[in-house]
Amino acid sequence: MAIILKRQLWQAALLAGTIACTGCATKTSAAPEEIPVVPVSRAVRMDMHDSITLTAELEPYYEVDVMAKEAGYIRHMLVGIGDHVKADQLLCVLEIPELQDDLQRAKADVQTANAEQSAAEQDLKRALAAESIAHLSCTRILDVSKKEPGLVPLQEVDVAHSRDLEADAQVAAAQQNVEAAVSRLQAAKDELDHENALVAYTRIVSPLNGVVTQRYASDGAMIQAGTSSNTQAMPVVHVAEDDVLRLMLPVPEEYAGAVQD
Numbered sequence: 232m233a234i235i236l237k238r239q240l241w242q243a244a245l246l247a248g249t250i251a252c253t254g255c256a257t258k259t260s261a262a263p264e265e266i267p268v269v270p271v272s273r274a275v276r277m278d279m280h281d282s283i284t285l286t287a288e289l290e291p292y293y294e295v296d297v298m299a300k301e302a303g304y305i306r307h308m309l310v311g312i313g314d315h316v317k318a319d320q321l322l323c324v325l326e327i328p329e330l331q332d333d334l335q336r337a338k339a340d341v342q343t344a345n346a347e348q349s350a351a352e353q354d355l356k357r358a359l360a361a362e363s364i365a366h367l368s369c370t371r372i373l374d375v376s377k378k379e380p381g382l383v384p385l386q387e388v389d390v391a392h393s394r395d396l397e398a399d400a401q402v403a404a405a406q407q408n409v410e411a412a413v414s415r416l417q418a419a420k421d422e423l424d425h426e427n428a429l430v431a432y433t434r435i436v437s438p439l440n441g442v443v444t445q446r447y448a449s450d451g452a453m454i455q456a457g458t459s460s461n462t463q464a465m466p467v468v469h470v471a472e473d474d475v476l477r478l479m480l481p482v483p484e485e486y487a488g489a490v491q492d
Contacts, residue, residue, distance in 0.1 A: 283486055292475040293439055296466035298457025300432040303327040305452050305467075312446050316437040316470060323467055325433040325454065334430060337423040344416035351412040355405035362398035369395040437470055445469035 303325035310322050369391040446468050448454060457464040482490055 281489075283483075285480055285482065287478050287480040289476045290479050291441065291471035291473065292477045294441070294444070294469065294471035295438055297322060297435060297438065297468050297470055298464055298466050299325060299435060299454045300456060300458055301325065301327060301330075301429055302456045303330075303433065303454060305448055305450055305454060308446070308448065308450050308467075310443050310446070310468060312443055314443045315473070316441060316443060318437055318440050320437045322435045322437055323448075325435065327429070327433060330426070330429055330433070334423075334426040337419065337426040340419040341416070341423050344412065344419040348409070348412035348416050351405065351408040355402070355409050358398070358401040358405040362395075362402045365391075365394040365398035435467055439470060439472055440474055441470045441472040443468050444471045 304327075305323055306326040307324045308322075309324075310316060316322065372387060372391045447465050448467055454467060455464040457466065
C-alpha cells in the first residue's frame with residue numbers, strides 16, 4: 232500500500248514537472264510584443280486665425296480721357312504713348328479755320344463800338360453846351376421881360392423858352408445815345424472775350440501730372456467737341472496719374488465680413 236502511494240505521488244510530481252517544462256518552453260519561444268509609437272503635440276494657448284492669399288492690382292489713382300472742347304483738326308500732336316506730362320502741359324494744338332475770322336470780326340466790332348461811344352460822348356458835350364447857351368439866353372430874356380414889361384416881345388420870350396426845352400431834350404437824347412453806345416461796346420467786348428476763350432480751347436493741355444497711356448489721334452485728324460453727350464466724340468489722349476496709385480484687392484464674399492480697416 233505504501234509502495235503504491237509513493238508511485239502515485241511520483242507520477243503526479245513527474246506530470247507537474249512536465250507541464251511546467253512545457254509552459255517554460257512555450258513562453259520562451261513566443262515573440263515579444265511591440266510598443267506602439269504615436270505622434271504627440273504640445274498644446275499651446277493662442278488665438279485662432281485663418282489666412283488667405285489674394286491677387287491685387289495697382290491702378291492709377293486718377294485717370295482721364297482728355298477731350299477737345301471745340302471741334303477742329305489737329306495741327307500739332309506733341310505727345311505720344313509713354314510720355315510723362317505735367318499739369319497744364321500742352322498736349323496738342325487744334326486748327327479751327329472759321330474761328331480766326333470770328334475773332335477778327337469781334338475785334339472790329341469792339342473798335343466800331345469804341346468809335347460810336349466816343350462820337351456819342353462828343354454829341355453829348357455839344358448838346359450840353361447848346362443847352363447851357365439856350366438856358367442862359369432864356370433866363371436873360373425872362374429877366375428883362377420881368378424888369379421891363381413890354382420891352383421884349385412875348386414871342387421872343389416863347390422862342391427862347393422853347394429853345395431851352397429843345398436843348399434839354401437834345402441833352403437827354405445824347406445821354407441815351409451814350410448809354411446805348413456803352414452797351415454796344417460792352418456786348419462787343421463780351422463777344423471778343425468769347426472768341427478769345429474759343430481760341431484758348433484750341434490748346435489742349437493735361438489736367439494732371441501723369442503718363443500718356445493711349446493716343447487716339449495724330450496730326451490732321453478731325454476731332455469732335457466733347458461737350459455734348461449726343462455726339463460720339465473721340466478723346467485725344469488718355470492720361471493716368473503715376474505719382475499716386477490705388478491698390479485694387481478683390482475679396483471673396485465668404486471673407487468679406489472679416490475685412491477690417
